[in-house]
Amino acid sequence: MRRKGKLVVLHLAARYPFAGVIWQLLHHLLGFRELGFDVYYIEDHRSYVYDPVAAMLVTDPTANVKSLAAILERFGFSDRWAFVDVVRDEYLGMPRERCHELLKDADLVINLCGATDPREEHERIRCFVYLETDPGVFEVQLARKEPAAMRVAGAHKLLFTYGANIGASDCLLPDTGLDWHPTRPPVLLDQWPTGAGPAEPRAFTTVGTWHNKGSDVEIAGDTYYWSKDVNFRALLEVPRLADQPVELATDLDSGPDYQRAIAGGFSFRPAIPMSLAIDGYREYISSSRGEFTPAKDLYARTRSGWFSDRTACYLAAGRPAVTQRTGFEKYVPAGEGLLGFEGAAEAAEAIRAVNADYPRHARKAREIAAAYFDARMLLGEIAQAAGV
Numbered sequence: 001m002r003r004k005g006k007l008v009v010l011h012l013a014a015r016y017p018f019a020g021v022i023w024q025l026l027h028h029l030l031g032f033r034e035l036g037f038d039v040y041y042i043e044d045h046r047s048y049v050y051d052p053v054a055a056m057l058v059t060d061p062t063a064n065v066k067s068l069a070a071i072l073e074r075f076g077f078s079d080r081w082a083f084v085d086v087v088r089d090e091y092l093g094m095p096r097e098r099c100h101e102l103l104k105d106a107d108l109v110i111n112l113c114g115a116t117d118p119r120e121e122h123e124r125i126r127c128f129v130y131l132e133t134d135p136g137v138f139e140v141q142l143a144r145k146e147p148a149a150m151r152v153a154g155a156h157k158l159l160f161t162y163g164a165n166i167g168a169s170d171c172l173l174p175d176t177g178l179d180w181h182p183t184r185p186p187v188l189l190d191q192w193p194t195g196a197g198p199a200e201p202r203a204f205t206t207v208g209t210w211h212n213k214g215s216d217v218e219i220a221g222d223t224y225y226w227s228k229d230v231n232f233r234a235l236l237e238v239p240r241l242a243d244q245p246v247e248l249a250t251d252l253d254s255g256p257d258y259q260r261a262i263a264g265g266f267s268f269r270p271a272i273p274m275s276l277a278i279d280g281y282r283e284y285i286s287s288s289r290g291e292f293t294p295a296k297d298l299y300a301r302t303r304s305g306w307f308s309d310r311t312a313c314y315l316a317a318g319r320p321a322v323t324q325r326t327g328f329e330k331y332v333p334a335g336e337g338l339l340g341f342e343g344a345a346e347a348a349e350a351i352r353a354v355n356a357d358y359p360r361h362a363r364k365a366r367e368i369a370a371a372y373f374d375a376r377m378l379l380g381e382i383a384q385a386a387g388v
C-alpha cells in the first residue's frame with residue numbers, strides 16, 4: 001500500500017499501563033498504519049507515571065516504559081516510539097531531535113485523550129488534532145473560558161470527541177461554540193476474533209475502577225461525578241433479578257457496596273494483574289458472556305452520547321453488551337447485541353432478552369462492531385476531515 005504520509009500519535013499508555021489503555025493506543029497505531037500512514041508514537045505529557053501494583057504515582061518510569069516498549073516491538077513499532085522522562089529531561093526510544101523533526105514534518109498529529117498540553121515544539125505541527133475520549137471536564141472549562149483550556153483548544157486544527165451528543169437539545173454539557181466532530185472508539189476487528197472463548201460463557205463481566213476521583217464538574221449548580229459507582233449502587237440486585245451471574249473485575253473488595261453487591265448476586269475478582277496484560281485482558285473479555293455495566297455519572301446524566309472503548313471490544317469479540325444509556329443510542333442501534341438501560345428493572349430485562357436468544361445477540365454484537373466501530377472506517381473519517 002502506498003504510504004499516505006507521516007502520522008504521530010500522542011498518548012499516555014506508559015503513564016497508565018493498563019491493558020484497556022494500551023489497546024486504545026494500539027487500535028489507533030495499527031488502524032492508521034493499515035490505512036497506509038507511516039505511524040509513530042510519542043509520549044510527551046511530561047507527567048509522573050502510575051504504578052498499578054503500588055497504586056501510586058512514581059518518578060521512575062523504567063518499568064512502565066519497558067513493558068510498553070515490548071508491546072510496541074511486538075506490533076512492529078520497535079524503532080518508532082519515544083517517552084519523555086520528565087524527571088531526567090531525557091528521551092527514551094527515539095532521540096529528542098528525531099521527535100521534534102517528526103512533529104514538524106508529520107502530515108497529521110493525533111493528541112489522543114488530549115494527553116499532551118501544547119508546547120513550543122507543537123506550534124509548527126501542520127495538522128494538530130485533539131481527540132477527546134472523556135467528554136465533560138474540558139467542555140465546562142471552555143464554557144468558563146479558562147485560559148489553559150482556551151489555549152489547548154486554540155492550538156488544535158480539529159477537535160474530535162466521543163461525546164456524540166454535544167450540541168443536541170437533550171445534552172447538558174455546555175455547547176462551547178467550537179466545531180466538535182463526533183466520533184466513536186475504534187476497534188481492530190481482526191484483533192478481537194469471535195469464537196475465542198466458550199460458545200455460551202457463564203458470566204457477564206466488566207473491568208474498571210469502582211470509584212474514580214478528581215474530575216467531577218458542576219453544571220448549573222449540580223455536581224456530575226466522574227465515576228460509575230454512583231450509578232452502580234442502583235444496580236446491585238440486577239444479577240438476582242435477571243437470574244444471571246455477573247462478575248466485576250474491579251478494586252472493590254470490602255465495605256457496604258461490596259456486601260450489597262454480593263447479596264445481590266455479583267461476584268468479584270481483582271482487576272490486577274489481569275488488566276495489566278493485553279492478552280489476558282482480551283482473553284477475559286472474549287471468555288465473558290457479555291458486558292454489563294453502568295456509565296459514569298458525568299457521561300450518563302448529561303446525555304453526552306459517550307461510548308466506551310472497552311464496550312466496543314466486547315462487541316468486536318461477539319459478546320453482547322448491556323450498558324447504561326448516555327445518548328449513544330441516538331447514533332448506534334441499541335436493541336440486539338447492544339442493549340441500553342435505565343435502572344435495575346430495565347437492566348435485568350435486557351439481560352434476560354440476551355439470554356433468550358444468545359447466539360443471535362452475539363452475532364448482532366459483532367455486526368454492530370463492524371458497522372459502527374471499525375478502526376479503518378473511523379480513523380479514515382478523521383484523516384479525511386484533516387485533509388490527508
